[in-house]
Amino acid sequence: MLLPFALYLVPKQYIFDNEHTLCLIKNIFGTECYGCGITRALFSILYFDIRSAVGYNPLVMFVFPIMVYLWIKLIVIKIKELIILNNYL
Secondary structure, three states, X not given: OOHHHHHHHOOHHHHHOOOOOOOHHHHHHOOOOOOOOHHHHHHHHHOOOHHHHHHHOOOHXXXXXXXXXXXXXXXXXXXXXXXXXXXXX
């Protein structure tokens, strides 16, 4: 649940200045896939740089809201579990 906050601990230089990619499509075929740049785009959004985020990967405008929704949903589920657990104790 703390992952979005822990991402601020990752140095920006490691994400934005890394010359090597982990993308198998790009490493094997030499072309970018639809997911290329999404990590840099998500980090850009975390630092409120929307223009750069869209430049890295325009699909971030769909991925980021879905990730936020899933993160909030996880938090709500965990809170409900804690409430139910406390009721049994």
